[in-house]
Amino acid sequence: MDKVICKIDGEAFDTDKELHKHLRKHKMRMAEYYQTYYPRYDLHTKDIIKFKNKEQYLNTDFNSRTNLRMWLKSQSEEIRKEYCQNVLTDRKEKKGLIYSPTQVELRSIMSPPIQYYNEIFGWDGYYKLCSELGFKNKYSNFQEIVSGAEYDKPEYKIFIDTREQKPLRFSRGVEVKTLKFGDYAFSNKTVSCNCYIERKSLSDLIGTLSGGYERFIREIERAEENDAYLVILVEAKFYDAMYFNYKVKSYNGQKVFKKVKATPEFIFHRVRNLIQKHPRVQFLFANGRKESARVIEKIFTCGCAWKKIDLQLAYDQGEL
Numbered sequence: 493m494d495k496v497i498c499k500i501d502g503e504a505f506d507t508d509k510e511l512h513k514h515l516r517k518h519k520m521r522m523a524e525y526y527q528t529y530y531p532r533y534d535l536h537t538k539d540i541i542k543f544k545n546k547e548q549y550l551n552t553d554f555n556s557r558t559n560l561r562m563w564l565k566s567q568s569e570e571i572r573k574e575y576c577q578n579v580l581t582d583r584k585e586k587k588g589l590i591y592s593p594t595q596v597e598l599r600s601i602m603s604p605p606i607q608y609y610n611e612i613f614g615w616d617g618y619y620k621l622c623s624e625l626g627f628k629n630k631y632s633n634f635q636e637i638v639s640g641a642e643y644d645k646p647e648y649k650i651f652i653d654t655r656e657q658k659p660l661r662f663s664r665g666v667e668v669k670t671l672k673f674g675d676y677a678f679s680n681k682t683v684s685c686n687c688y689i690e691r692k693s694l695s696d697l698i699g700t701l702s703g704g705y706e707r708f709i710r711e712i713e714r715a716e717e718n719d720a721y722l723v724i725l726v727e728a729k730f731y732d733a734m735y736f737n738y739k740v741k742s743y744n745g746q747k748v749f750k751k752v753k754a755t756p757e758f759i760f761h762r763v764r765n766l767i768q769k770h771p772r773v774q775f776l777f778a779n780g781r782k783e784s785a786r787v788i789e790k791i792f793t794c795g796c797a798w799k800k801i802d803l804q805l806a807y808d809q810g811e812l
């Protein structure tokens with residue numbers, strides 16, 4: 493394996509970790525080291541790229557999504573297309589991705605969202621491009637998601653797991669019973685295509701993806717073994733989840749993040765891994781509890797349309 497060389501005195505190390513430890517000898521912080529010896533600048537503002545960790549630093553061209561957006565706006569169509577395509581090929585190569593990145597994946601890295609790709613590559617442009625680049629498409633474009641009467645009979649109920657601490661309120665009948673996984677299911681599994689929904693507050697999500705990670709993976713595997721689909725529905729806006737470290741005291745009036753060590757980068761890294769590794773799992777961030785209840789009923793009664801679409805994209809476009 494290649495040695496890692498200290499740029500200050502030429503000393504060689506086996507791992508980055510050893511080099512990072514060695515930097516103390518030079519009384520230099522990691523951020524300062526990389527910014528001095530591997531300077532990278534925001535393409536739009538020309539400011540030095542902010543250092544969060546080595547991988548993020550070396551793979552980021554912008555300090556904010558706003559800068560990315562502004563830069564793209566100032567470029568020719570050709571360059572815009574080339575840049576967007578490169579974001580995808582780069583990640584495919586570096587991460588060994590199989591499936592076209594979902595909206596949640598794109599929105600949590602420095603990339604334009606799927607709508608932007610469709611804007612510059614034409615309707616359905618994103619999935620077409622992904623397929624040309626060798627990704628497998630789990631989802632396809634859609635026009636409208638409608639609840640059909642045959643899927644929405646009044647006798648169909650929503651099952652709520654007995655362990656669900658804060659059940660949502662629905663407009664239809666409910667029944668509390670023990671579910672093998674998830675917190676919500678539909679009484680007619682054929683109509684819902686065996687969809688289970690796991691509801692999470694923002695602090696639940698952070699807890700699950702840090703300390704509760706192993707347990708969570710076992711739950712996902714249990715669902716997979718039972719041919720079920722699992723939608724992880726987070727009762728928070730995507731943007732708020734991405735910046736939860738700036739909202740340390742409360743969210744929606746609830747006390748949350750008292751001692752959160754995990755960073756949003758760490759949490760979303762795991763979210764992206766789960767999405768790529770488990771094609772039967774989707775993450776969806778909805779704006780609050782009322783919205784979450786509405787979206788659950790819509791998912792259960794749309795005649796399985798939810799299975800073929802990227803739920804976060806549909807939600808972002810106001811179609812879910």
Ligand SMILES: [Zn+2]
Pocket residue numbers: 498499500501502503514518
């Ligand atoms: Zn050194």
